[in-house]
Amino acid sequence: MKKIFYLSIAGVAFALGTIGVFVPFIPTTGFYVLTSFCLLRSSEKRYNQFVQSKYYQSYVVDLFIRKNISTRGLIRMFLLMGVVFALPIVIVSSIFLKGFLFAIYLAHVIGLTWYLKFHPKKKTLTKGVFSEER
Incomplete structure (x- = not known):
């Protein structure tokens, strides 16, 4: 059912x-x-x-659960995000909106850097033993 x-x-x-x-x-x-x-x-x-699947393991488990990302991968992610944010910043004529979009991008950079690099790792139960995931 x-x-x-x-x-x-x-x-x-x-x-x-x-x-x-x-x-x-x-x-x-x-x-x-x-x-x-x-x-x-x-x-x-x-x-x-x-x-x-290898894609789930590499993109979801490694990144969001284990918080395992290289500095190069982090920079690449922020550059791609920068392109996505730069397009509307270039197109929009309002200076207030441009500043607001830049502030959102900056918040993403700071927040994701803290979460992926400096946030404490979660402890998980693996075969009856708690271990810190890396």
């Missing part, structure tokens, strides 16, 4: 997300994220396959 429920929600969300590609006011990304969430919840096999 649970599997059918998640699969039906995933089907509807996928259809709405695909319609959202062509209709500007329907949020495509949100519906696609809901689709993947429901598909992963519908099958234990698919969930385990996803969690054990």
Whole structure:
């Protein structure tokens, strides 16, 4: 019953997300994220396959759980974020809005640097023993 429920929600969300590609006011990304969430919840096999994939391990587990990122990777991430923030800063004519966007970018740089480099690592239970993840 649970599997059918998640699969039906995933089907509807996928259809709405695909319609959202062509209709500007329907949020495509949100519906696609809901689709993947429901598909992963519908099958234990698919969930385990996803969690054990190399992309999940390198981009989610290493970065957000273990907080394992090199200084080069951190700089690369901030440069890409800078490009994304620079485009509207160049396009917008309001000096207030430009300053506000720059302040948001600066807050991201400070906050993510603190979280990924200086925030204490979480202790996790591994085979009955608490260990600090690195």
